[in-house]
Amino acid sequence: MAIARTCINHSVGFDLRQLVRAAMTSGRSDSSRGDVVTEFERRFADSLGASECIAFPFARSAFLATLRSMDLPPDSEVILPPLTIRPMVDAVRSAGCRPVVVDIDPETLLFDLAELDRCLSEKTSAVMITYLFGIASDPRPIIEAARSVGARVVEDFSHNLGATIEDRAVGTFGDVGIYSSSATKTLDTYGGGLVITDDEQLTARLRVAQSELRHPPRSRLVTKILRTLLWNITSRRGMWTIATFPLVRLLRRRHPSLEQAISGAGRRSGRSTGPTDSWFERFTPQQAAVGLELIPQVDSITCSRVFNAEQIRATLKYLGVPVPTGSERGHSVFWQCVAYIEDVDRVQTGLASDGIDTAGTNLELLCDCDPGSCGHPVGRAVKRHALYMPCHPGVSSRMLERIAWSLVRLRPQASISLGPHSGGTGRA
Numbered sequence: 562m563a564i565a566r567t568c569i570n571h572s573v574g575f576d577l578r579q580l581v582r583a584a585m586t587s588g589r590s591d592s593s594r595g596d597v598v599t600e601f602e603r604r605f606a607d608s609l610g611a612s613e614c615i616a617f618p619f620a621r622s623a624f625l626a627t628l629r630s631m632d633l634p635p636d637s638e639v640i641l642p643p644l645t646i647r648p649m650v651d652a653v654r655s656a657g658c659r660p661v662v663v664d665i666d667p668e669t670l671l672f673d674l675a676e677l678d679r680c681l682s683e684k685t686s687a688v689m690i691t692y693l694f695g696i697a698s699d700p701r702p703i704i705e706a707a708r709s710v711g712a713r714v715v716e717d718f719s720h721n722l723g724a725t726i727e728d729r730a731v732g733t734f735g736d737v738g739i740y741s742s743s744a745t746k747t748l749d750t751y752g753g754g755l756v757i758t759d760d761e762q763l764t765a766r767l768r769v770a771q772s773e774l775r776h777p778p779r780s781r782l783v784t785k786i787l788r789t790l791l792w793n794i795t796s797r798r799g800m801w802t803i804a805t806f807p808l809v810r811l812l813r814r815r816h817p818s819l820e821q822a823i824s825g826a827g828r829r830s831g832r833s834t835g836p837t838d839s840w841f842e843r844f845t846p847q848q849a850a851v852g853l854e855l856i857p858q859v860d861s862i863t864c865s866r867v868f869n870a871e872q873i874r875a876t877l878k879y880l881g882v883p884v885p886t887g888s889e890r891g892h893s894v895f896w897q898c899v900a901y902i903e904d905v906d907r908v909q910t911g912l913a914s915d916g917i918d919t920a921g922t923n924l925e926l927l928c929d930c931d932p933g934s935c936g937h938p939v940g941r942a943v944k945r946h947a948l949y950m951p952c953h954p955g956v957s958s959r960m961l962e963r964i965a966w967s968l969v970r971l972r973p974q975a976s977i978s979l980g981p982h983s984g985g986t987g988r989a
């Protein structure tokens with residue numbers, strides 16, 4: 562049996578039921594049940610210890626609404642990491658601000674503090690911290706630096722739901738935390754951008770922005786569910802083994818760029834398209850009802866991931882392969898179990914021949930979309946050398962043994978640019 566790199570955290574039957582429901586409900590009639598959205602927002606905020614949650618259709622639209630609600634001076638700068646989704650840059654530009662990309666530290670995957678200090682100025686109005694791969698790193702030194710120039714702080718914890726620093730949830734340290742509840746995420750509501758905050762003024766403004774969102778057409782949710790359903794069916798163990806994985810491997814051999822385009826792993830930043838209509842449509846009551854049903858499962862999904870990732874990381878440690886460490890005071894959730902490997906193509910091919918699917922991050926390297934900005938060597942190296950292995954709840958102890966044996970057989974080489982002596986400060 563082949564092992565898929567990731568999984569959808571609900572059953573095919575669940576997707577089918579939601580599909581029927583979405584097809585039978587028009588966006589407008591369903592939206593009369595706004596109390597379900599309020600209930601979901603309350604439960605999500607409570608689960609993280611935040612005062613408020615305001616739901617948007619995507620993390621990108623939540624980010625745009627947040628920046629607009631912060632009343633930032635026109636042409637001020639917003640600091641972003643080199644690896645995130647490109648629409649975050651579109652959001653910054655749409656808010657009338659200028660994106661500035663600051664490199665990250667390989668151990669924490671948060672901003673490199675020395676470089677952040679160099680880039681912060683009185684022009685900086687906001688800093689977007691992006692936690693990667695479920696690694697819990699302490700954001701407080703970054704927040705302190707941002708506040709010293711009067712900048713607001715947004716935390717994107719889409720990869721880190723449930724991660725904590727000294728028992729406090731990541732996403733609750735800055736002014737605002739944003740979680741994308743898109744497909745394959747630990748909490749997946751067929752898309753969604755959930756803002757959490759304790760700031761009353763921002764909450765009031767975000768509520769106004771939320772009330773101005775339009776009712777989505779019925780086809781919008783149907784399409785999102787269909788996409789998830791397809792992914793769900795094709796990544797189920799049997800289907801993955803007999804059809805999907807052989808196809809992935811064939812494409813990887815014959816048309817690597819096509820395989821990367823489909824998986825997203827090779828996605829390069831193209832020209833910005835700017836916000837589309839779908840950014841400004843409501844998070845629906847059906848999505849909220851899905852969230853209410855799935856919130857109770859988050860802890861057990863996270864426990865399985867942590868258990869599986871710790872086994873794989875023990876093997877990597879034995880082999881001397883570096884991994885991001887995060888904070889000693891943190892509890893990581895390993896949304897993806899990443900290793901920094903120099904000969905990443907050889908190892909990926911070797912693991913695939915043992916039936917183990919792995920991938921690089923599908924996040925985009927933002928510096929690629931700005932020809933003037935060619936720095937950010939750590940971001941670039943993470944994009945090139947970070948390989949994630951399956952650690953999702955569908956990975957059994959037998960599969961973990963296979964992954965360990967395969968890694969031992971292949972002996973991956975430690976990444977030169979991301980290893981312990983590569984110059985990462987590890988301070989955050």
Ligand SMILES: Cc1ncc(COP(=O)(O)O)c(C=O)c1O
Nearest residue numbers: 619620621646717719741743753
């Ligand atoms: C770090 C990060 N932020 C945000 C998103 C998604 O945002 P959106 O909900 O706008 O698609 C992703 C997608 O996987 C992500 O990896």
